[in-house]
Amino acid sequence: MAHLKPVPDPAPAPEQGEQLDVAQLERYATVLRMHCVSMLAVAKSGHLDSSLSAADIVAALYFRVLRHDPSAPDWPERDRFVLSKGHAAPIQYAALAEHGYFPVEDLQGLRSIGSHLQGHPDMNRTPGIEVSTGSLGQGLSMSLGICLALRLDGRSDTAHVFAVLSDGDCQEGETWEGAMAAAHYEVPNLTAVVDYNHLQTDGTTEEVMDTGDVRAKFEAFGWDSIEIDGHDMGAIVEALERSRTLDRPAAIVCQTKKGRGVSFMEGRFGFHGKPPSPEQASEAMDELEATLKAQDEALAGAGGEG
Amino acid sequence: MAPVEAKTEPIATRQAYGDALVALGEAHEEVVALDADLAVSTQSMKFGKQFPDRFFNCGAAEANMMSISCGLAATGKVPYASTFAIFATSRSYDQVRLGIAHNELRVRIGASHGGVSLGEDGASHQMIEDIALMRAMPKMQVVVPADYNQAFAATYESYQREGPMYMRFGRPATPIVYEEIPETLGDGVDVLREGKDISIFACGHMVWRALDAAETLAREDGVEAEVVNVAIIKPLAAHKVLESLAKTGVAVTAEEHRVTGGLGDAIRQVAAELHPVPIFALGMQDEFGVSGTAEACMEHFGLTATGIADLAREAMLKKPLVQHPPIGG
Numbered sequence: 001m002a003h004l005k006p007v008p009d010p011a012p013a014p015e016q017g018e019q020l021d022v023a024q025l026e027r028y029a030t031v032l033r034m035h036c037v038s039m040l041a042v043a044k045s046g047h048l049d050s051s052l053s054a055a056d057i058v059a060a061l062y063f064r065v066l067r068h069d070p071s072a073p074d075w076p077e078r079d080r081f082v083l084s085k086g087h088a089a090p091i092q093y094a095a096l097a098e099h100g101y102f103p104v105e106d107l108q109g110l111r112s113i114g115s116h117l118q119g120h121p122d123m124n125r126t127p128g129i130e131v132s133t134g135s136l137g138q139g140l141s142m143s144l145g146i147c148l149a150l151r152l153d154g155r156s157d158t159a160h161v162f163a164v165l166s167d168g169d170c171q172e173g174e175t176w177e178g179a180m181a182a183a184h185y186e187v188p189n190l191t192a193v194v195d196y197n198h199l200q201t202d203g204t205t206e207e208v209m210d211t212g213d214v215r216a217k218f219e220a221f222g223w224d225s226i227e228i229d230g231h232d233m234g235a236i237v238e239a240l241e242r243s244r245t246l247d248r249p250a251a252i253v254c255q256t257k258k259g260r261g262v263s264f265m266e267g268r269f270g271f272h273g274k275p276p277s278p279e280q281a282s283e284a285m286d287e288l289e290a291t292l293k294a295q296d297e298a299l300a301g302a303g304g305e306g
Numbered sequence: 307m308a309p310v311e312a313k314t315e316p317i318a319t320r321q322a323y324g325d326a327l328v329a330l331g332e333a334h335e336e337v338v339a340l341d342a343d344l345a346v347s348t349q350s351m352k353f354g355k356q357f358p359d360r361f362f363n364c365g366a367a368e369a370n371m372m373s374i375s376c377g378l379a380a381t382g383k384v385p386y387a388s389t390f391a392i393f394a395t396s397r398s399y400d401q402v403r404l405g406i407a408h409n410e411l412r413v414r415i416g417a418s419h420g421g422v423s424l425g426e427d428g429a430s431h432q433m434i435e436d437i438a439l440m441r442a443m444p445k446m447q448v449v450v451p452a453d454y455n456q457a458f459a460a461t462y463e464s465y466q467r468e469g470p471m472y473m474r475f476g477r478p479a480t481p482i483v484y485e486e487i488p489e490t491l492g493d494g495v496d497v498l499r500e501g502k503d504i505s506i507f508a509c510g511h512m513v514w515r516a517l518d519a520a521e522t523l524a525r526e527d528g529v530e531a532e533v534v535n536v537a538i539i540k541p542l543a544a545h546k547v548l549e550s551l552a553k554t555g556v557a558v559t560a561e562e563h564r565v566t567g568g569l570g571d572a573i574r575q576v577a578a579e580l581h582p583v584p585i586f587a588l589g590m591q592d593e594f595g596v597s598g599t600a601e602a603c604m605e606h607f608g609l610t611a612t613g614i615a616d617l618a619r620e621a622m623l624k625k626p627l628v629q630h631p632p633i634g635g
Contacts, residue, residue, distance in 0.1 A: 122408075123380065123409055124409060124410060130380060131376055131377060131380050131405065131409065132404060132405070132408055132409050133404075134404065135400050135401075135404045137369075138369075138373045138376075138400075138401055138404065138405055141369070141370045141372075141373030141374050141376075141377070141401075142373045142374070142376050142377040142380070142405060143377060144370075144373075144374050144377060145373065145374035145375060145376055145377020145378040145379075145380070145381070145385075146377040146378070146380060146381045147377070148338075148362060148374065148377070148378055149338075149377065149378045149380075149381030149382060149383045150381060152338070152359065152360065152383065153381075153382070173369075174367075174369045174370055174373065174401070177364075177367035177369060177370035178370055178373070178374075180365070180367070181364055181365070181367065181370055181374065184365075185362070
């Protein structure tokens with residue numbers, strides 16, 4: 001992959017408590033996307049488009065909303081991030097590496113023997129992973145278990161649990177068992193973020209198994225439930241921060257596009273679980289680099305004016 | 307010392323699970339219990355009544371219960387997740403596998419109503435391949451206590467052990483085998499009666515029957531059978547199995563379970579590699595259970611003292627005349 005451009009060094013990860021604005025978060029989302037392309041190009045395996053659709057959500061969480069401390073991954077008061085759609089592991093790995101949970105160079109080991117970066121998140125191998133996921137449908141229930149433990153520890157008001165689900169997750173029955181139980185146990189510190197990208201392995205969700213109105217379904221299960229544009233950083237941040245203030249579980253259904261940020265892939269069927277060819281990776285990096293450059297210029301301009 | 311009195315009269319092993327849960331709840335704040343709408347049957351309700359804040363009834367949603375247990379354990383709790391053996395294994399295998407076993411979390415699965423002695427509910431509820439399923443799962447420990455006293459010890463001690471654990475309990479009242487509540491399960495393989503002619507390896511509800519069979523064999527055939535209770539089927543204390551086989555040179559196994567993948571195969575696996583001798587397995591053949599009382603079901607499938615004794619006689623006929631030493635021994 002010598003021909004592939006390296007992911008540029010971004011600004012250092014924000015200090016605890018530092019509030020990044022929307023433009024800065026969008027820039028981080030681009031950096032995370034570049035990491036994903038780079039990782040997948042080396043690994044020649046993995047789910048790129050599923051990672052890209054969640055990039056804005058993950059950037060908002062890791063660089064703004066989550067209270068966490070990379071130097072103390074086991075800090076009991078931390079917020080928890082659970083990637084129920086574990087196949088999008090690269091996007092979480094990118095965020096963890098950017099925060100220094102492990103060296104950025106480790107990303108190049110994705111899915112290879114000897115690397116701690118497994119095909120799907122593994123809590124016993126990778127710092128910053130709360131629970132192992134990858135079998136769809138389990139993440140919301142696991143997150144609820146974490147919430148119940150936090151309640152016993154008197155931490156419901158401080159530590160929040162964010163579960164990121166896919167539309168595939170919403171086809172699994174267990175997700176709705178978890179949704180029912182979360183409402184029953186009235187956990188105030190659980191947010192389900194659905195990365196609703198409408199594409200799955202065999203086709204569109206509408207063709208394969210129409211999940212219908214997911215927002216309404218969560219609402220019917222007793223959750224606070226809203227729907228937003230999952231690539232509108234301002235809306236994502238607002239929805240996530242609002243969800244922390246509620247006294248019941250909250251669902252944020254994010255309408256997203258699979259492969260977001262890479263034009264030839266965006267919203268198109270046929271890339272699920274398929275790594276990019278060297279040419280595709282190169283093309284994707286070119287486009288993301290141009291995006292980053294524009295974002296940097298805008299940030300510099302904004303900074304200059306300020 | 308165990309915080310309850312040893313039992314002397316027949317009583318179900320699931321009762322011990324419930325009693326030990328309460329004792330654990332008193333001793334350890336991080337112990338939590340879960341159930342899936344069977345808390346009265348599994349006896350976890352005893353814990354639920356005493357510690358309502360630490361008890362989570364998940365309703366009829368076993369998969370959800372297993373994943374919730376994963377989350378609880380990942381956050382420092384020691385969950386005891388209870389339901390019938392059938393729902394604890396086949397219904398929620400994937401959740402147990404990834405969330406609990408793969409993560410090597412300290413979750414204890416209290417599976418009651420194992421085997422055909424569940425009785426009247428019939429095949430849909432009679433779990434006869436759970437030991438096989440859980441033995442095959444990496445990192446999962448498999449415990450099948452023989453009576454109330456051992457079941458209490460197994461549950462009470464399980465808190466001290468690392469890693470995930472599957473514990474099988476039974477529905478019907480079962481005769482007492484251990485006079486006292488053991489301090490520990492140790493390596494999980496106990497010689498309950500010594501003998502030189504044939505080994506009988508048994509687990510769960512078949513242990514007291516194995517002792518009965520040994521009595522019959524001694525009285526009617528002059529055969530000295532060694533009865534070995536295997537309460538920890540995985541990890542199996544192979545050296546104890548080999549010790550008995552080296553002495554007797556032939557064995558039968560007895561379990562309320564399919565003859566595939568359970569105790570019988572665990573023993574045969576050790577023997578085949580290290581001390582090949584004839585080993586005959588008593589258990590469920592390629593068949594499902596049927597409705598009936600607990601005892602009628604056991605008799606229907608030959609899971610009785612007579613069944614064990616008859617198979618032991620058959621095995622004795624195949625016992626090699628010349629004994630060879632264990633491989634490498």
